[in-house]
Amino acid sequence: MIKVREISKSFGNIKALKPVSFKINRGEIFGLLGPNGAGKSTTINILNTLLEPDNGEVIIDGINLKDYKSDCKLIIGVVPQEIALYEDLSAYDNLMFWGSLYHIPKAILKSKANNVLEMLGLSDRKNDSIKSYSGGMKRRINLASSILHNPKILLMDEPTVGVDPQSRNHIFEVIEKLNKEGMTIIYTTHYMEEAERLCNTIAIIDTGNIVAQGTLKELRETSGAKDLLTIKLADLNTTTISNIKSSLPSFTLDSNFNTLKVECANISNEILIVINHIQNAGGVIESIDTQIANLESIFLKLTGKQLRD
Amino acid sequence: MYKLFKKDLKLFFKDKRSVLLTFLLPIILISLFAFAFGAIGGSKGSSNPVELLLVDSDQTIASKELVANLDSLKGLKIIPSDLSMAKKLVIKGKYAGALILHKGFEDSIETGNDIPMELWYDKARDMEIGMLQPVLTSTLMASIGKKIVQKNIESYLQNNFPNIDKSISDKILSDAINKDNNTSAFSLSSSIKLTSIVGEKKETNLGIIQAVAGTAILMLLFSVAGLGTSILEEKENGTINRLLYSPLNSSIILYGKMLFTFFIAILQLTTMFLFSWLAFKLDLTVNIPALVLMIIATGFAVSSFGIFLAAISKTRQQAQSLSTLIILIMSAIGGSMIPLFVMPAIMQKIAIFSINYWGIQGFYDIFWRALPLADILPRILVLLGIGIFMTLLSIRLFQKNVLKLI
Incomplete structure (x- = not known):
């Protein structure tokens, strides 16, 4: 479904991403595992069109991302690393706003927002402003805001940073549910337990290079661990x-x-x-x-x- | 305690914004106000000459002599004009007043009749005219005063004492001319007919127009600067990236922000004028189309300025410092803090570089000068031009600064 071919990106003299290639199959949870500064977010930002690679290309369902940005954006959902929400608005209002950017009819959007809130266990707090939420609850709304338009691909950039165990479990359950429904998920993390639990395929990235990729079993064999x-x-x-x-x-x-x-x-x-x-x-x-x-x-x-x- | 003091001092000087607001801003404002009040900028108290329009409809030796004498004064610059142009220029606020020497000026001096001399002025500029009057009076005294007094006394003696001895009448004349300059000056001063051709019939107090227009634009600048910098806040909390993940493109995001800022600017200006109507009886119906267009043009220019500030800044703190500095300077030179007409000519020239100037003068045109829309249009166009220029610049800078990820 997604083919990343030889993409690279530099910021001044810093080579954030050396030529990197990988392939993600439809319905897969693909983990991008690496320490801070390894190039995970740069990869995600190229996949979500925020950055353009210096070289290489990204092909989604046979379409070059660079040539069809707007079309690709409609099938991609992004859960950013930071909690990108309007703190003074309620959870429901945030969902209604973010969903409205994808041209979802209002009645459908309302129902989607309520369903997502129910799925994430936040229905009873839906009218409270985000600033009154705990860090974990904010993370859940951060995820909810990204899936209202039923994306085919969900990019998740370290979505559980600073999250309490209850919220983490909620997030994991939602990810697994979405994946069962057919959503392809790209998940970056530096928590190996998360990658082990969720991901079918894992790419290990370090200093802008993918050092190995495959299933956990394949990685064990390759690495000799x-x-x-x-x-x-x-x-x-x-x-x-x-x-x-x-x-x-x-x-x-x-x-x-x-x-x-x-x-x-x-x-x-x-x-x-x-x-x-x-x-x-x-x-x-x-x-x-x-x-x-x-x-x-x-x-x-x-x-x-x-x-x- | 010393350690705490030292630590705070270190932190203070590391915070460039605080240093800027504490030292640089007051220095700039003090300098501007000093210029505005004319304390500095000239040598030993001298200031730029007051410009006065002069219409010589008499075109006689006496009138030309008076014009030449007035023109030779250091503190006064005479601008020759004709009646219709002089009236237009005073009404438009280009000049504080126009001295009109009507036909029969020389004859009146010869006959000792009232001198047909008039000073047209803008009531808003009373202060300037007040300063001008003594200069005019003393020049008139030097030029034609003695002749007038002599003619008046001769005429009086001839009418009331036809048989008076010539030596006695000469003595009276000599004493009157040489010892009674004050009385003569007073009588000359009162012989200049003062005619206000702007604002005379207005019920509205000039101070209210200045307060409303000046304060409204000053406050508007501050509020739109805050709204503009909310783009940077969105950048910092990541929502701008999230907007960019959506099918929206970056220009739409900027236009959305601009539309919101523009709407709030219009709303704020409208609210302020409505309040002025309710509280101070400011007549908003005087020229509704012009008022609506001025509000729109001012709102557009000011909101573009707010977005421009955000576009040239990299952080919210930087934008806040910059906006405080620029807004206070623009307001000081543009007439929000001190009415423009009390400022020296040089300051009035500098004022055109501020949005405040074009906005305030536009509202003066509507409420004080009661100009028709066609005459106000140039100011509206300038404000729209400022808005368009800043918008185009902001779009370019927005891509460069705000959307830069790293």
Whole structure:
């Protein structure tokens, strides 16, 4: 549905986006994961027509975005990173205003606004001014304002920044519902849990480059990130270590804490084997901690830095 | 305590806006007011000459001599004119007054009759005329005073004492001419007929027109500047980007803002004039088409100015500082704070660079000078021109400054 071909963007001497390409299928939730300043918002701003790329092109449903901006705008919804609402207006008035920009007939718009408010759990507060809302409630209206015109594509730029768990769940549920109804969603975040929960496909972006993209499984394979088993032993002497080494060739040892760290391709398949090896080598296990390879570890493997750096 | 003081001082000087408002703005305003009141700008109290129209309908030796004497005065600049042009120029407010030497001027001096001399003036400019009168009187005294007094006394003695001894009559004449200058000057002063040709029949107080027009435009500038800078507020809180995500294009967003600002400007001006009608009995019916057009033109120029301010600024704070500075300066030179006619000529010339000038003078044309629409039209066109120019500039700058993402 969306083809991004070799787009780049510079601001003065700063190369915000080096040539970047990716493809998003219809009905997909596509995650753009990267730290602050990685180029996520620049990509979103090119997709929402606010910025023009220096090079490259964006094709939506076979149409070049650059040539048909107005047509494309009608099928795109944008949830901006900031809470872009009129604070002195009520939630309902905000929705009516933002919806009216898409030429939706008033009667339909009214019904849409009420439905969206219901879906986001804010019907009872619809006539209160936005300034009286909590940060999470504002975020929900920020989302609601972007979906009134039933966009085919929804661009969400870090929509959960500073949101309480209740609002976050509401937002996730709405995203999943919209996606089930067929909406294609592009979701930028630096929260890996969000990308893991929501996205079918993820592109990891860093310093203006897409360093990897694919499903979570594909990313794990590409990056070589593995699950981690952390085992604390009761007593660790040199004989035991030597015995474990002979049967478990790959592990790291923190002798200060009597701890072994073992990387596994699939922790659920390998955990019993590892435990048996240690016990057979004379080791007494005090505790076991498992850590599944996640986006954090994948990002670390791919870029050599923490996601929140 | 010293640390707190030092910290606040540091913060204060880091805030360029505060520094600007605290020091630069008062300095500029003091300078402008000083110019306006004529305290500076001339050497040792001298100021620019007062311009006076002069119509010499007599065209005799005596009238020409008087014109030459008046023209030689340093504080007075004589502008020769004819009757109809002089009247037109005074009514239009181009000159404070016109001295008319009617036919029979020289004959009246010879015969000792009342001198057919008249000073047409704009009642709004009483102050200027008040300053002009002593100058005129003393020049008249120097030119024709002695002759008039001599003729008057000779005529009086001849009528009342036909057999008086010549030596006695000469003594009386000599004493009267040499010792009674004050009385002569007074009689000459009163011989100039003062005729107000502007505002004489108006029931409306001049002060009300000045207060309404001057204050209305000053306040209008402040309110539209605030409305204009709301674009920058929208930029800061992200709503302008959200507007740009929609099918609207950037020009439509700007036009929408301009329409709103223009509407509020019209509403504010209309409300102020309606209030003046209710509270001060300002007659709004004097020239309704001209009033409507002036309100529209002023509203358009002022609202364009508000948008222009937003377009040239990068932040709201910058726009606020800039608007305070520009509005106060424009209002000071344009006649919102001090009536233009009490300002020196140089200030009156500078005034044309302010929106206030064109607006206030337009309302003067309607309410005070009672000019027909055709005569007010040039001011309306200037205001519309200012509006169009600033709008075009704003569209260009808006793209460059306001829509710039990074």
